[in-house]
Amino acid sequence: MEGLTINEAAETTGWSPRMLRYIESAGLIEPLRTPKGYRIFGPGELQRLRTLRELLARFDCALSDVAFAKRHTSDPELRAALDHWFVERPRLPEGVDSGNWLSWEQQKHQRLLAMDTPPRLTETTAA
Amino acid sequence: MEGLTINEAAETTGWSPRMLRYIESAGLIEPLRTPKGYRIFGPGELQRLRTLRELLARFDCALSDVAFAKRHTSDPELRAALDHWFVERPRLPEGVDSGNWLSWEQQKHQRLLAMDTPPRLTETTAA
DNA sequence: GCAACCTTGACACGATCGTGTTAAGCTTTG
DNA sequence: CAAAGCTTAACACGATCGTGTCAAGGTTGC
Numbered sequence: 001m002e003g004l005t006i007n008e009a010a011e012t013t014g015w016s017p018r019m020l021r022y023i024e025s026a027g028l029i030e031p032l033r034t035p036k037g038y039r040i041f042g043p044g045e046l047q048r049l050r051t052l053r054e055l056l057a058r059f060d061c062a063l064s065d066v067a068f069a070k071r072h073t074s075d076p077e078l079r080a081a082l083d084h085w086f087v088e089r090p091r092l093p094e095g096v097d098s099g100n101w102l103s104w105e106q107q108k109h110q111r112l113l114a115m116d117t118p119p120r121l122t123e124t125t126a127a
Numbered sequence: 128m129e130g131l132t133i134n135e136a137a138e139t140t141g142w143s144p145r146m147l148r149y150i151e152s153a154g155l156i157e158p159l160r161t162p163k164g165y166r167i168f169g170p171g172e173l174q175r176l177r178t179l180r181e182l183l184a185r186f187d188c189a190l191s192d193v194a195f196a197k198r199h200t201s202d203p204e205l206r207a208a209l210d211h212w213f214v215e216r217p218r219l220p221e222g223v224d225s226g227n228w229l230s231w232e233q234q235k236h237q238r239l240l241a242m243d244t245p246p247r248l249t250e251t252t253a254a
Numbered sequence: 255g256c257a258a259c260c261t262t263g264a265c266a267c268g269a270t271c272g273t274g275t276t277a278a279g280c281t282t283t284g
Numbered sequence: 285c286a287a288a289g290c291t292t293a294a295c296a297c298g299a300t301c302g303t304g305t306c307a308a309g310g311t312t313g314c
Contacts, residue, residue, distance in 0.1 A: 005259075005260075006261095017260095018302095021261090022303075036261095036310080036311060036312090037261065037310090037311095038259090038311080039260080048212070048215050051215060052212065055209070055212055059204075059205050059208065061198075062195075062302085063301080064192070064301065064302090065191070066209065066212075068192040068196065069196065069213075073209070081182055081185070082193065082196050083200065085193075086197055086200055086201075088171070132290075133289090133290070144290095145272095145273060146272080149271095149273075161290095163281060163282090163291095164290080165282095166290080189271075190271080191270090191271065191272090
């Protein structure tokens with residue numbers, strides 16, 4: 001019998017049951033369900049929930065911020081748009097002249113894209 | 128005489144002067160100032176401001192979301208904490224078994240850190 | 255079969271966001 | 285120097301966030 005019910009999970013994580021549902025609705029957790037729809041919190045979700053508390057406190061940020069950061073991390077279009085915006089014509093970082101600016105951006109972009117592919121395994125990425 | 132005053136900038140960007148100040152207070156733009164403190168919007172900021180409008184509309188997100196995304200992008204601690212949280216014990220991505228999971232995370236972490244250093248120039252990054 | 259627990263949905267309410275507006279005080283300009 | 289424009293600070297207000305609470309109904313356990 002793996003997994004806690006919502007009230008038990010609330011107990012051990014410090015979140016209220018109400019908040020657990022809310023956090024789920026925000027897309028930040030996705031507890032399993034019994035056939036009849038009861039939520040089941042496994043050790044993974046529990047840990048995630050505790051960590052989430054720390055996160056919010058440590059960086060003094062909102063739940064909605066984390067929710068958006070998740071979109072930012074997982075939606076490549078959004079990520080590209082934002083990453084591009086942040087870099088759009090600030091005062092150029094020293095050491096980079098305008099001639100090289102474009103290529104720097106391009107390279108960064110490629111590096112970002114390349115990164116999102118998990119390693120193809122059975123053979124350590126190191127050749 | 129490079130640069131528009133706040134009302135002119137408001138005119139050409141579609142934001143109200145009030146919002147331009149607000150956006151600045153959110154850390155999303157940083158217009159230059161005259162010696163007496165008047166804001167000056169150069170072509171860069173103007174473009175940024177227009178793009179920002181698009182961004183918000185296209186991805187239906189809030190100003191505060193973009194502000195947080197900026198923190199997320201530029202504060203390595205925050206970035207590490209979030210990136211780690213998103214990956215904490217989801218259902219493991221296919222192709223990565225638990226044995227390699229850790230190393231994948233570590234590697235990703237290094238790649239992320241490595242990326243934030245702009246290229247040292249006068250010599251294309253290629254050796 | 256009833257008590258205890260879960261689910262979704264809704265109302266409530268303070269806090270923050272996004273925005274406008276107004277006030278009081280400099281600065282620039284004709 | 286007066287009009288027009290900028291600056292910061294503050295009040296106001298609807299919308300959304302974060303949270304509690306309550307209601308109506310299904311499920312589980314003894």
